[in-house]
Amino acid sequence: MALHIALSMVGLLLIALGTGGIKPCVAAFGGDQFTDEQYIYENLISKVNIHSTGKAEKYILLYLLLSINAGSLLSTIITPILRGQQCGIHTQQQCYPLAFGVPAALMVVALIVFIIGSGMYNKTAPEGNILVKVCKCVGFAIKNRYKHRDSRYPKREHWMDWAEEKYDKLLIAQVKMVLKVLFLYIPLPMFWxxxxxxxSRWTLQATTMNGNFGGFVVQPDQMQTFNPILILIMVPIMDSIVYPLIAKCNLNFSPLKRITVGMFLAALAFVAAALVQLQIDASLPTFPTSTQSQAKFINMMNTSLTGQAGEFPLDLKSYEATPEYFTFTESFNLQLEGASYAVSLTEGTRNTLVVIKDAISPRPIQFSDFAAKPEEGKNAIRFFNGYRNRLNITSDKAEYGDIVSNNMSEYRNISFGNTKFTILDEVNMQACVYEQTLAFGSSFTLVIPPTLTFGQMCEGIVQVTDITPNSVHMAWLIPQYFLITAGEVVFSVTGLEFSYSQAPSNMKSVLQAGWLLTVAVGNIIVLIVAEAATLPDQWAEYILFASLLVLVCIIFAVMAYFYTYIDPVKIEAQFSQPEDEKKRRSLEMVKRASIDYHNDKRRISDSSNTYQTKM
Known part of the structure; x- marks a missing residue:
């Protein structure tokens, strides 16, 4: 187990390193594919109405988001299917190696394709580690400001101006632009x-719901497919219809206002999740608290039994179970037909006491039950063998093996749908089949009585419900997925555009990295809030997160109100070095000379054609 945990941590670390290397650079790399000299660049500019960038890089960001969500859609559909396959050397189990192996192989293929096409890309030569330069410049400014904190030194317009003694004004101006945007990022992790x-939470919520949509069945983790599906639909609609309509109405729907709206929509999504959770909680059985224990009773004798379990009277019919669990706060005394038994139950557990005939008097046998809904929306099934002989039980979805008389099998998780159990009497070599249609999230104890009749079908098996199936349908999750996706579209896409448009020419990947860093901080916030809140009800935790985001949304709206949009190109032009200006002018002269050359060539050609015509 320790090795598995270590390998899992290594895998997560490698994913983090790979993601950190790809995501901050991919948008900037895409933007580098367009140059001022390319006709396609100018052609795209005329087609794009972008409030934040006004440049063709908008398409790169949109295509990037659509590509990410197309991959996410395929992953959330295919991976659960691959995982659901049975594989293994010693024992058959869910095939996680296949679920991880196929994406890994596809990633290798993608890398090969990327390398093959490498020569077709427009590559900007690296100019050192710009992040290190930024950090050194900021560090020097702080150090220099602290060193000259005396009142005799004149104040400077901006605290970064204290770096002028060592760094050129262009770099300082660029750092100012970066810090100005990074300051706005402070409230954003709450959205993520x-x-x-x-x-995590929403997938666990889906495990307590019914995923049967009639023509198809949705597994709990496949509900996440609604997000990429809605992204693929909503992004083009928002970009080509909604935003242009807003612009025609002369509404100032600036990028920072879009981000604010996105945060508010995410808060509404969690309010919707809380409302759904309240409906789920109303349908769930009452599970024991940490200071309680529960028990139900199954009578395996061929006569009815009466008695007392603590303060609860018992009236058990033959081969039947009590319809509900009884809740106890401490050990209790069980009295059956004059016999008395001291029963001790572990706190926080559910239990089944099977009453069998021992010599003359009845005797209880204790077994532990599920004290929560089965994982992944599956169904926990077990058998109690009250038959006189050893039975071997198998199914098309699980193996139970041999079960001796008066003993209980382990729970086996079985997925939704019709399941056939084959029961074999190993002494008389008789077999029969028992069929059961399973929904989502249920738990059953199938009692095989001494009166079991072997034939084509197993007759006489008693179905005891430990946990009722999920009754709230997964379709009720769609509104919250719609709201969170709408929030992502106006928040994430706009945020990437804003970061790109407000970033200096050589620091676009720095701001992209800063934007992505808010995602990591957001995940840390989940851990802190969830551990600190310790709320007993999940719906209350949803409301807590929604309230925190609304509060942060208000703070961000105030910060955005005082933000002034900038044009990095104009600011950088003010601090351009003479050498850069010479290069720019030389390039313009070359362009003009090229244009004059082609114009002269065309005039000569036209004159020649005219002369030949006259001849």
Missing amino acids: ALFDQQG
Whole structure:
């Protein structure tokens, strides 16, 4: 187990390193593919109405988001299917190696394709580690400001101006632009704290719901497919219809206002999740608290039994179970037909006491039950063998093996749908089949009585419900997925555009990295809030996160109100070095000379054609 944990941590670390290397650079790399000299660049500019960038890089950001969500859609559909396959050397189990192996192989293919096409890309030569330069410049400014904190030194317009003694004004101006945007990022992690719970809290929420949509069945973790599906639909609609309509109405729907709206929509999504959770909680059985224990009773004798379990009277019919669990706060005394038994139950557990005939008097046998809904929306099934002989039980979805008389099998998790159990009497070599249609999230004890009749079908098996199936349908999750996706579209896409448009020419990847860093901080916030709140009800935790995001949304709106949009190109032009200006002018002269050359060539050609015509 320790090795598995260590390998899992290594895998997560490698994913983090790979993601950190790819995501901050991919948008900037895409933007580098367009140059001022390319006609396509100018052609795209005329087609794009972008409030924040006004440049063709907008398409790169949109295509990037659509590509990411197309991959996410395929992953959330295919990976659960691959995982659901049975594989293994010693024992058959869910095939996680296949679920991880296929994406890994596809990633290798993608890398090969990327390398093959490497020569077609427009590559900007690296100019050192700009992040290190930024950090050194900021560090020097702080150090120099602290060193000259005396009142005799004149104040400077900006605290970064204290770096002028060592760094040129262009770099300082660029750092100012970066810090100005990074300051706005401070409230943003709260959005990601809610958004990324789709893969955790919301998936767990789906495990307690019914995923049967009639023509198809949705597994709990496949509900995440609604996010990329809605992204692929909503992004083009927002970009080509909604935003242009808003612009025609002369509404100032600036990038920072869009981000604010996105945060508010995410908060509404969690309010919707809380309302759904209240409906789920109303449908769930009452599970024991940490100071309680529960028990139900199954009578395996061929006569009815009466008695007392603590303060609860018992009236058990033959081969039947009590319809509900009884809750106890301490050990209790069980009295059956004049016999008395001291029963001790572990706190926080559910238990089944099977009453069998021992010599003359009845005797209880204690077994532990599920004290929560089965994982992944599956169904926990077990058998109690009250038959006189050893039975071997198998099914098309699980193996139970041999079960001796008066003993209980282990629970086996079985997925939704019709399941056939084959029961074999190993002494008389008789077999029969028992069929059961399973929903989602249920738990059953199938009692095989001494009166079991072997034939084509197993007759006489008693189905005892430990946990009722999920009754709230997964379709009720769609509104919250719609709201969180709408929030992502106006928050994430706009945030990437804003970061790109407000970044200096050589620091676009720095701001992209800063934007992505808010995602990591958001995930840390989830851990802190969830551990600190310790709320007993999940719906209350959803409301807590929604309230925190609304508060942060208000703070961000105030910060955005005082933000002034900038044009990095104009600011950088003010601090351009003479050498850079010479290069720019030389390039313009070359362009003009080229244009004059082609114009002269065309005039000569036209004159020649005219002369030949006259001849």
